[in-house]
Amino acid sequence: MEHRQSFWENLVVVAIALVLIQTFLDDFAVVAGWAWAPREVLLYVGLALDVFFSVEFLTRLYFSFIRRRTGIYFWHERGWIDLLASLPLVLLSSGPAALAVWSGSTIALGRASLLNVLKVVKAIRIARVLRLLRLLKVFARIRNTDSTMAQRHVAKVATLSVTVLIATVMLLGIVFSVFDVPSLETAYQSRITTLLSTVEADLDRGAPIDAGELAARESSLLAVQREGRTVFSRFDSDYYARQVGPNDYGFAERGDVRLFFDLRPVNRDQSRSNLIYFAIIVVTIGSLLFAYSPHFALTVTDPLHVMTRGITEANYSLEVKVPRLYRDDEVFELARAYNEHYLPLKDRRSAASADGFDLSMDDVQGLLDD
Amino acid sequence: MAKEHDRARTFVSRLLANPALGPLTPLQREEQIIQFLHVNAAALAPTLSTPGFFPGASWSQSLSLLLSALVEEVDVTLMPRLEEILARMQFGFVALLRPQSSGGERVRDQIREYLRGVLRRMDARRVMTGPLAAVSYGFVDRYCDQMWARKGYSHFELTKVQRLRLGREEIKAMIEATLLLKPIVCSGSSATAGLAEHASGVVQAQYAERVVAAAREALSLAPEELIRSAANASVSFQENRYIEATARMAAILSWRCRSYQPNMRADRGADSPDKSWLSVARRNYRFYGFDVKMIDELYSIAAENGW
Numbered sequence: 306m307e308h309r310q311s312f313w314e315n316l317v318v319v320a321i322a323l324v325l326i327q328t329f330l331d332d333f334a335v336v337a338g339w340a341w342a343p344r345e346v347l348l349y350v351g352l353a354l355d356v357f358f359s360v361e362f363l364t365r366l367y368f369s370f371i372r373r374r375t376g377i378y379f380w381h382e383r384g385w386i387d388l389l390a391s392l393p394l395v396l397l398s399s400g401p402a403a404l405a406v407w408s409g410s411t412i413a414l415g416r417a418s419l420l421n422v423l424k425v426v427k428a429i430r431i432a433r434v435l436r437l438l439r440l441l442k443v444f445a446r447i448r449n450t451d452s453t454m455a456q457r458h459v460a461k462v463a464t465l466s467v468t469v470l471i472a473t474v475m476l477l478g479i480v481f482s483v484f485d486v487p488s489l490e491t492a493y494q495s496r497i498t499t500l501l502s503t504v505e506a507d508l509d510r511g512a513p514i515d516a517g518e519l520a521a522r523e524s525s526l527l528a529v530q531r532e533g534r535t536v537f538s539r540f541d542s543d544y545y546a547r548q549v550g551p552n553d554y555g556f557a558e559r560g561d562v563r564l565f566f567d568l569r570p571v572n573r574d575q576s577r578s579n580l581i582y583f584a585i586i587v588v589t590i591g592s593l594l595f596a597y598s599p600h601f602a603l604t605v606t607d608p609l610h611v612m613t614r615g616i617t618e619a620n621y622s623l624e625v626k627v628p629r630l631y632r633d634d635e636v637f638e639l640a641r642a643y644n645e646h647y648l649p650l651k652d653r654r655s656a657a658s659a660d661g662f663d664l665s666m667d668d669v670q671g672l673l674d675d
Numbered sequence: 676m677a678k679e680h681d682r683a684r685t686f687v688s689r690l691l692a693n694p695a696l697g698p699l700t701p702l703q704r705e706e707q708i709i710q711f712l713h714v715n716a717a718a719l720a721p722t723l724s725t726p727g728f729f730p731g732a733s734w735s736q737s738l739s740l741l742l743s744a745l746v747e748e749v750d751v752t753l754m755p756r757l758e759e760i761l762a763r764m765q766f767g768f769v770a771l772l773r774p775q776s777s778g779g780e781r782v783r784d785q786i787r788e789y790l791r792g793v794l795r796r797m798d799a800r801r802v803m804t805g806p807l808a809a810v811s812y813g814f815v816d817r818y819c820d821q822m823w824a825r826k827g828y829s830h831f832e833l834t835k836v837q838r839l840r841l842g843r844e845e846i847k848a849m850i851e852a853t854l855l856l857k858p859i860v861c862s863g864s865s866a867t868a869g870l871a872e873h874a875s876g877v878v879q880a881q882y883a884e885r886v887v888a889a890a891r892e893a894l895s896l897a898p899e900e901l902i903r904s905a906a907n908a909s910v911s912f913q914e915n916r917y918i919e920a921t922a923r924m925a926a927i928l929s930w931r932c933r934s935y936q937p938n939m940r941a942d943r944g945a946d947s948p949d950k951s952w953l954s955v956a957r958r959n960y961r962f963y964g965f966d967v968k969m970i971d972e973l974y975s976i977a978a979e980n981g982w
Contacts, residue, residue: 607944
């Protein structure tokens, strides 16, 4: 039973390591302009991991429920992070993206207007930030100190910082979207809307559509079709097959004219932001793990551990090391009292009563039984 | 009776083999077991009076059997250890202290015989616990080398105040000899009463004088300075400010090593074992009768060297 549990725990750790690599590469691939094939693989890996973590969350939730400790799991054992980093991603990010690829077109997005398409794309890409919450799951599994108190405190600080950062990013993203705060996307939308108005006006006037002129005006215009026939294409078919995935473009229709737009600059911009958030979170967690955690141990848990041993073990009489810099901390004030009053008293008592030994009845139980 | 004695020896030999006692010296192990037997008397007595051990024996009878078996078992390792220590010790200082003396070898033999005799007493064995550990683990070398490098208070006390016209190695040997002869305080009929005066094992200066007088016969070849140093190693420096520096040094090291555990590692956040012990000793110097300036210097040495 323990072996099986250990296997699943190790599998989760491996999955977390994979998800970190996948999250980084997923955005890096967009920024670096990787071909579609490797990005497609990353997309499926991302979906598989999101599904895996959704199943993991549901399983943990189920077992916590049957053990009547759902509240403890959800609030105290950070089940809410498990939730945020699993199901919403399947529903908002990797799921729709994979569905679009499976359907072989931009059906999932393409039925809406281009403006709506952009909003959906934006929401999906912001949701990807939630993946970074998985870093906290890694954090929970790193044990660089023996103290559960140190682990809990540092984990709490990490959870708070990362959650606040992600929530702020998402909230501001939504607010900016609702209030149309100028950005690369709004500028992009504005240019495309102007272009579509031109097409609409030309169609109303019965004037011919000059695709070449439109493409010269709008660099993101990939292709123009009229009555199902391609009248302009910026790249050849081979390029589209190799470089452009279903999530990389959107289209809009005006009459019998269908225009395809390149969404990669918008995606690239969002991925760049995601990479920045990723780096901030990795550095934050790294500094908490490797700088704050040892500091917490040095100034809180280690002195407490030494004092606990000194009080509970007859043979243990090591003093607490009091760093000059922190000597006025309450913990070290207590430690000084322990060093200067308790230990000398214990030593005198030990000399008088000759107590303090390494043998216990447990050590001789075998002898007595024989 | 012989059967019960064998059972007692088997029992204590298995106790001595307990891994928890592994790194300790024979006398430290003995002391641990004696304390263990006393503290757990209520739990052990019913089992030890069963037919498998000492049928029908009272607790005091069982304890007596166990203690005599314990001493026998411990002596199996203690005596060779003492032989080894005495064999490697240099008694050259004897000739330097008393040019007309009969030589170091004969003093060594006399000390050996004296220790064999005095260590039959349980109180002497208890006093010997710290000195044996101090000599076994090289504490004298460790601290004296540093004291010579610093040429501070302790060095001054040894060479100028005590006026030992000896080299470093000879003084180290004399401190080791002082340590080994510390059980001298248990010789004489009223020795136990003298020891019982104080929980820290400190005896009155007048009592130490009587001990010196009594020991002169048994240790006739040993220099007076050594006997006096060994006796005064149990006298409080607060009572007698003229105690030999070798005696003060031996008093500190024997107490330090009484509970010394060679494999003890300082936890993260804890000070090193010697530094911790000496820091506590600085605060308890009156209780133990230590020379606080000597303790201060040893503390600095321990702190500088991470001991």
